[in-house]
Amino acid sequence: MFLRRSALHIARQTPSRIPIATRTFASSVSRQEEKVQTPSQVITIKKFSEIKTEEDLLPPGAPPGAIATDLDQATGLERLEILGKMDGVDIFDMKPLDSSRKGTMKDPIMVKSFGDEHYIGCTGVPADTHHQLWMVVSRERPIERCSECGNVIKMEYVGPQEDPHAHDHGDHGDHHVYVEPKKMADFVRPEFR
Template identity: 60%
Template sequence: MFASRAVSTIARRAPVRAFTKARPFTSSVSRYDSKLNVPGKIISYEEVKTEDDLLPPGSKPTTVPSDLEQATGLERLELLGKMQGIDVFDMRPLDASRKGTLENPIIVNGAGDEQYAGCTGYPADSHLVNWLTVSRDRPIERCGECGNVVKLNYVGPEEDPHAHDHGHGHGHPAYEEPKTFADYVKPEYWYR
């Protein structure tokens, strides 16, 4: 009761011109750099050569931009690839038709220093997801629940200054893996 009286009192006291003037819901500042983009030009996935090619053309004035007109960086690269049927980040599920072994592991592609793989067991969905971490230093990992073995297939650049650093750049100390029970197992039992 009190709220409805307060709203009607405020509405009577408000000036009429505040409600009659058309106001947009959104507003934006448009900026254009002629060196980076040609307005309205969307390049194909094959034409992307540098990071500058992943800057969008933007939308026409007074329109709301689409994802393709405003996406930048890796998101833009993924959109351009999807438009041509290319799965840039290889989002297919891992092979679940067999159980990975040390002699024939399930291959996990990765372009970074580390990659995560979710194991749901063999046959598929026989246990909850166990996340396995494979890296360039330790490319083989075994699921503790079902024994499934995955192996990293590194597909990134050979010389990546940020990956596989080992303390030789940027002043960071080398990463030392924490000790576990596996460190005290005899070397002849290792599966490396």
């Protein structure tokens, strides 16, 4: 009790050495809000239907003094996805696969892909009847079957037919071609797959 009283007594007698702010922050904020955008600072954003080339996917950037949003700074596929969502178009078809039926060899579950290979997780038919098992389908091997439930998935390649990353090696030396390792499924006759 005595110690608490002496600390309060010393604190009251000690002069404050903390400088007091010369202006408040509210006045500087109100000055910031008084800025008026000139017509040269108005940014127009192209709509999804107006996108024709890769240059159309370059962002305009944020006006000076503003914090950039995703719409102001996203480029490439991310920008295409954002503009598509604004127009109600699902660019990457993110809805789940059809799990109302089991895919068969004659009528597989179709998966569209822009890439050379696609990873697909199967949780069984009906859904969630087994743990998630991952399958890989590719352009060379477009059909896979789940080892747990037998569901058949087929990849439909919808990307560009020519490879933009292909190199013409000609006689400049040997080019290593990747060969996919053998699996047990490679030894099964095609009519039983």
